[in-house]
Amino acid sequence: MKNDILTVLWKERKALFKVQGGRSRILLVMLTPILLAVIMPLTFDGPEEWTDTVFSMLIAVIVPMMLVGVTIPGSFAGERERNTLETLLASRLPDRAILIGKWSVSVVFAWLVTLAALLLGLVTVNIKFWGGGLVFYSPTVAIGDLLISLLMATTVAGAGVLISLRANTVQQASQTLMMIFLLPLILFQVVAVFALRPMIEYLENMNGEQLLIIVLLVLVVIDVIVNALAANRFQRAKLILI
Amino acid sequence: MSNNAIRIENMSRDFDTTRALDGLSLEVDAGTVFGFLGPNGAGKTTTIRLLLGLLEPTSGRAEVLGYDTVTQAEEVRARTGALLENSGIYEQMSAEDNLEFYGRINEMSKSERNARIKELLTNIGLWDRRKEKAADWSRGMRQKLALARAMFHRPPLVLLDEPTAGLDVSSAVAVREDLTLLAAREGVTVFLTTHNMGEAEKICNQVGVIRAGKLVTIGHPDDLRAQAGKPQVEIVGRGFSEHALELLRARPEVASVESRNGRLTIDLHETTDPAPFVSLLVQEGAQVEEVHRGSASLEDVFLTLMEEEK
Numbered sequence: 001m002k003n004d005i006l007t008v009l010w011k012e013r014k015a016l017f018k019v020q021g022g023r024s025r026i027l028l029v030m031l032t033p034i035l036l037a038v039i040m041p042l043t044f045d046g047p048e049e050w051t052d053t054v055f056s057m058l059i060a061v062i063v064p065m066m067l068v069g070v071t072i073p074g075s076f077a078g079e080r081e082r083n084t085l086e087t088l089l090a091s092r093l094p095d096r097a098i099l100i101g102k103w104s105v106s107v108v109f110a111w112l113v114t115l116a117a118l119l120l121g122l123v124t125v126n127i128k129f130w131g132g133g134l135v136f137y138s139p140t141v142a143i144g145d146l147l148i149s150l151l152m153a154t155t156v157a158g159a160g161v162l163i164s165l166r167a168n169t170v171q172q173a174s175q176t177l178m179m180i181f182l183l184p185l186i187l188f189q190v191v192a193v194f195a196l197r198p199m200i201e202y203l204e205n206m207n208g209e210q211l212l213i214i215v216l217l218v219l220v221v222i223d224v225i226v227n228a229l230a231a232n233r234f235q236r237a238k239l240i241l242i
Numbered sequence: 243m244s245n246n247a248i249r250i251e252n253m254s255r256d257f258d259t260t261r262a263l264d265g266l267s268l269e270v271d272a273g274t275v276f277g278f279l280g281p282n283g284a285g286k287t288t289t290i291r292l293l294l295g296l297l298e299p300t301s302g303r304a305e306v307l308g309y310d311t312v313t314q315a316e317e318v319r320a321r322t323g324a325l326l327e328n329s330g331i332y333e334q335m336s337a338e339d340n341l342e343f344y345g346r347i348n349e350m351s352k353s354e355r356n357a358r359i360k361e362l363l364t365n366i367g368l369w370d371r372r373k374e375k376a377a378d379w380s381r382g383m384r385q386k387l388a389l390a391r392a393m394f395h396r397p398p399l400v401l402l403d404e405p406t407a408g409l410d411v412s413s414a415v416a417v418r419e420d421l422t423l424l425a426a427r428e429g430v431t432v433f434l435t436t437h438n439m440g441e442a443e444k445i446c447n448q449v450g451v452i453r454a455g456k457l458v459t460i461g462h463p464d465d466l467r468a469q470a471g472k473p474q475v476e477i478v479g480r481g482f483s484e485h486a487l488e489l490l491r492a493r494p495e496v497a498s499v500e501s502r503n504g505r506l507t508i509d510l511h512e513t514t515d516p517a518p519f520v521s522l523l524v525q526e527g528a529q530v531e532e533v534h535r536g537s538a539s540l541e542d543v544f545l546t547l548m549e550e551e552k
Contacts, residue, residue, distance in 0.1 A: 007347055011335075015334065083329075083330065084328070086326050087329075090296060090322075090330075091344065092348060236315075
């Protein structure tokens with residue numbers, strides 16, 4: 001199984017930037033974290049606004065979502081669109097190895113780019129607010145950034161697998177995936193407009209750690225459900241008939 | 243011990259309300275190049291998918307190389323090579339990487355993979371272009387590469403779903419030649435579906451005809467021609483008058499006579515000496531240049547079988 005997963009990883013790594021339009025699309029998507037990580041800290045009045053608040057977590061949420069939103073459809077729906085899926089399924093590779101191999105490349109790629117963006121943000125605040133010593137993320141923010149970005153990447157990947165299995169094209173899968181993940185953000189904004197004060201009061205009564213634990217728990221639950229569904233759905237007999 | 247590479251027992255497969263395969267029973271001996279012939283929608287692709295364990299039968303069962311296609315599907319897939327409806331080539335990857343990937347899938351060592359890539363690409367005349375992206379190749383070249391990929395791990399059985407479909411004549415001939423060459427050199431059993439009768443006639447030593455999910459007949463192409471095809475005499479010449487044709491049609495051994503562009507085709511009820519036909523035509527003022535005895539082609543056999551089934 002381990003060798004089978006490594007084989008899929010080998011191919012996915014080769015294919016990641018070689019898919020038609022893939023290189024330019026991915027480079028374009030990678031521009032977003034770079035710009036966010038450089039521009040956002042420059043607008044603050046002090047380094048702690050970046051290292052001790054939830055602002056860096058925006059990167060931990062948005063960047064994996066965008067990157068996985070591009071790579072997962074390309075990897076799964078793309079295999080069907082390019083008519084290579086059936087031949088791959090006719091090979092001796094177990095379903096699980098195909099799924100894990102493809103899923104891992106997208107998740108690891110997105111997570112590494114996110115961590116690089118967070119590091120870039122840290123470099124930016126250190127340069128702008130240089131006071132003779134290095135500043136780092138507070139432990140809560142650092143742990144939050146690490147875990148939220150990983151959980152976002154895996155959750156979007158699981159959802160992306162499910163959507164890609166039903167989509168005929170990469171574009172269709174990408175658009176559906178983005179819509180699904182942007183919808184909660186839009187809903188949150190709508191709710192915030194009508195219940196901004198009670199929300200602020202409620203959040204002010206909680207400390208950062210408590211809030212982080214709740215967010216992480218919610219993400220873990222969604223993550224487990226979505227990925228369990230994806231693993232269950234990714235079966236040869238089902239895939240061949242879609 | 244059974245010498246069957248493939249053994250299908252009363253296998254059926256339904257899709258919703260459609261029965262794609264209807265009680266198919268079939269045995270293919272090891273070392274055979276077996277052609278599975280049938281019109282579009284006859285159940286050929288479904289059979290290949292069932293043999294590879296990509297689909298499960300609604301009823302019945304199949305064994306490939308002694309392994310059950312449902313309970314031992316991974317064993318089946320590990321020992322077979324497949325070229326399906328689409329070539330399955332990763333077009334943005336090089337030819338070398340496409341083969342490398344399938345070598346890794348089949349757990350071949352690095353030295354084994356390298357040697358095999360060189361051997362196969364040399365055999366099909368593509369070694370010098372191994373670094374090029376498959377997307378830059380013609381469809382025929384990609385199909386040849388897909389054929390090499392199917393045979394890459396030296397499987398004892400390869401399943402090919404219409405390997406020359408959609409190719410121009412010269413590409414189809416090239417793929418056929420490569421298939422014949424590789425099959426002979428590798429000693430593999432080949433199960434190929436096609437609706438190209440000429441192809442089946444040229445490369446298969448056993449054929450089965452399927453229609454509406456049912457096996458209509460099976461045998462060596464020559465035997466099928468002998469069984470189902472009617473004997474023929476073809477006479478080439480000039481001055482075949484209508485009266486002469488009427489006299490020929492009136493003979494008891496003659497089933498039908500057709501004249502087109504100085505070529506007279508006489509279908510017979512049974513094999514007979516063509517000399518009396520020639521004499522008759524000469525007496526009626528015709529000039530005979532050539533006489534050929536013939537039997538129906540596999541295409542004629544196929545069309546006859548399809549008509550009989552209607």
